[in-house]
Amino acid sequence: MKSTWYLGVDADFVADRAILVGDPGRVELFAERLADVAVNGGERALRTVTGTHHGRRVTVCSFGMGAPIAVVVLEELAWLGVRTVLRAGTVMSLGGIELGTLVLADAALRGEATSATYLPPDGPALADPALLACAAQVLSRSGVSYRRGIVASYDGFYSQLFALREERRAQVEALTSGLRARDAIAVDMETSALLAVAPLLGVRAASLCLASVDGSSHARLESVERVDGERRLVETALEIISQCEPEEP
Numbered sequence: 001m002k003s004t005w006y007l008g009v010d011a012d013f014v015a016d017r018a019i020l021v022g023d024p025g026r027v028e029l030f031a032e033r034l035a036d037v038a039v040n041g042g043e044r045a046l047r048t049v050t051g052t053h054h055g056r057r058v059t060v061c062s063f064g065m066g067a068p069i070a071v072v073v074l075e076e077l078a079w080l081g082v083r084t085v086l087r088a089g090t091v092m093s094l095g096g097i098e099l100g101t102l103v104l105a106d107a108a109l110r111g112e113a114t115s116a117t118y119l120p121p122d123g124p125a126l127a128d129p130a131l132l133a134c135a136a137q138v139l140s141r142s143g144v145s146y147r148r149g150i151v152a153s154y155d156g157f158y159s160q161l162f163a164l165r166e167e168r169r170a171q172v173e174a175l176t177s178g179l180r181a182r183d184a185i186a187v188d189m190e191t192s193a194l195l196a197v198a199p200l201l202g203v204r205a206a207s208l209c210l211a212s213v214d215g216s217s218h219a220r221l222e223s224v225e226r227v228d229g230e231r232r233l234v235e236t237a238l239e240i241i242s243q244c245e246p247e248e249p
Contacts (some may be wrong), residue, residue, distance in 0.1 A: 004076040007061065009040050009046055015050055015057035017084040017241050018077050020194070022069065023061040026088070029234045034058065046073065050238045056242040067114035067153060067193035074194055078201035079222035084131065084244070087194050087207040088237040090241055091151060091186035092161060092215045099214060099221045102146040102236060104135055108192035109152035109184055111160070115196040123155075125196035128204035135206055142239065144232050151207065153192035159247040161187055161215070176215055178219040186211060208237055 004010070007072050019026060031037050034051025045064035050057060058142065063073040074085060090216045091103050108125040110116070115125065139146045154160040154175075161176070163169040181188065191207040198205035208234045212221040221229055 004080060005073060006046055007076050008041070008046075009048055009080070011080045013038065013040060013048070013050055013081055014059045014077060014080045016082060017056075018059040018061055018086075019237050020073060020085055020087050021060065021062050021066050022070075022089045022190070024064070025231065026234070027062050029230060030060040030238065033234060033238055034060075036227040038201065050188055053238045053242040058238065058241055065189065066157065067112040069150065070190040071114050071193050072195050073201065074197060075201065080205050083203055084241065085130070085194065085203050085205045085210070086237055086241050087191060087205070088134075088233055089140045089190065089207075089209045090212040091188045091191075092211040092213040093186050093211045094180050094184055095187060095216050097109070097147055097211045097215070098145070099211055099219065100145070100225055101170040101211045102139065102144060102209055102233060103151065103186050103209045104146055104148045105191050105209070106132065106148055107150050108195050108207070109150060109179065109182060110196060111152055111154035112189065112193050114154055114193045118197050118200055123196060125192040127195055127206040128198075129139050131204050131206045131244055135208060135240045137208050138240045138243060139236060142153060142236055144236060147185060151191045151209070152179045152184040152187045153189055154158050154187060155189065157189065162213075162218070187215065206240075208233070208240065215244060
């Protein structure tokens, strides 16, 4: 039977569809809404649960932070037979998006380095069309606030996305300004790698994230608003992954 190096699970443990999250704590939020939950703790920040939602088996797995480990998890899940993946995480708004809004990525600009180990720099990072269309329908029916558009992904959080030190402020502002000029509405560290690599592994992928930080003002979604936003993200992601039935690649 196939098994994995880092997740520490075998093919019987996982469903044919999975939700990937960064924060291991977010796995608990999903587990609370699943029935018949089985839990497995893998290496490092990797946690995996499988349960049912609306009678459909769903796996939820955390990867921690950053494109390299996100793709490690994607590779292992694909090896075990997962064929549909939805990223459910957080993004930094590039302006014009109210914090707490869900962001559905049509495509992603590849600023991270992980996807370059799989395909040329001009290779696409596109959400699967059928999964994307289904996700948009679920979001529209739910009535939650959401935006569709282009997301960008980069590796250097404090050197490219968020200037912790004053001497880096100019280079970060130049990058984010350039991303806005390319019609990007939000940035994260993982979406482009997942969307680019998934089709190469026979996996259909999409990304739904919560806008939790404003890149211009550096305001953050806090307290009750953050809890409410996470709840919307979790509940909507479960509806999408359990309802959408894209054709086999």
